[in-house]
Amino acid sequence: MKGPLPAQKQPLTCALLGASVAIVGLHLVCKPLALEAAMHGPDSVLIKGWYLDTDPQWEMEADWAYGVPAGQGGEFFGLPDPTSAATGRSVLGMNLDGDHSGDPGGPFYLRSPVVDCSEHSNVTLRFMRWLNIDWQPYMQAYIEVTGDGRTWIPIWENDCCTDIIESAWSLHEFDLSEFADGQSAVQVRWSHTINSGIWVYSGWNLDDIEFVGTPDSQVACPGDLDDDGLVSGSDLTQLLAHWGTDDPHCDLDGSGAVGGADLAQILADWGVCALP
Structure with missing residues (x-):
């Protein structure tokens, strides 16, 4: 059995910290918004996006719905749905007029269409979220x-x-790079299963869902920092000038710091870049 509901819950969200959210494995990490633009690097492009100005016609089960959130729910547990989308008016979410169902069942799915990532690497899923659920x-x-x-x-x-x-x-x-890079039939799904004893909350709200990645034509020769088709002294000079920094262009391995692994990549790519 659950313990009593705390008299007051003060959610600590990344928004309160002036940060966005990144996921590493199954862990949530807040990222300062000032660094957000630098995280994707200059070569990242949109593969597919849904901004929900019109119904995307995704597969939806049970409480999942498309529409304008009503700012309802959260009367007893959690907080209400938003009164508007992150951008525009509409979202994908669970019962946009209040709390989700408390009837046991599931899993109930929201499925994206198939996305062709066959010509992209470093594939990333990104979306805006407003979420209130039980544990x-x-x-x-x-x-x-x-x-x-x-x-x-x-x-x-x-x-x-x-x-x-x-x-x-x-x-x-x-x-998603481990699962989606070079794949032609990539899908993502959100799911929820409701079990006995649940407290009902306002549930999921999603907006601005994107798949982004690097076109393979741009990753055939990552050591070519100046994009002249040749890995040479000018690229090495650029790397050394940013040594020890978090410069996203020179941080070839995405470790957060320009260092030995990036130098090794430069040396491995040395010479004329092969065509992809």
Whole structure:
């Protein structure tokens, strides 16, 4: 049995910290907004995006719906839905007129269409989220990805002992490169399973859903920092000038610091770049 509901819950969200959200494995990490633009690098492009100005016609089950959120729910547990989308008017979410159902069942899915990532690397899923849900095992919430339409891999799940209470939109990102790079049938799905004893909350709200990645034509020779088709002294000079910094262009391995691994990449690519 759950313990009593705390007299007051003060959600600590990344929005309150002036930060967006990144996901590393199954862990949530706040990122300062000032660094957000630098995280993708200059070569990242939009593969596919849904900004929900019109109904995207995604596969939806049970409480999942498309429309304008009504700012309802959260009367007893958590906080209400938003009164507007992150951008525009409409969202994808669970029961946009109040709390989600408390009837046990599921999993109930929201599925994206198939996205062709066959000519991209460093594929990333990003979206805006406003979420209020109970904790596991009462509410089991997952985000999963597939690269072949058959095997679904979880990339996020809610905690076992802490509910999620949000009062603002926040940006979330997931590195899908292990599962999506070079794949032609990539899909993502959000799911929830409701179990006995659940407290009902206002649920999921999603907006501005994007797949971004680097075109393969731009990653055939990552050591070519000056894009002249040749890895040479000028690229090495540029790397050394940013040694020890977090410069995203020279941080070839994405470690957060320009260092030995990036130098090794330069040396491995030395010479004329091969065509992709």
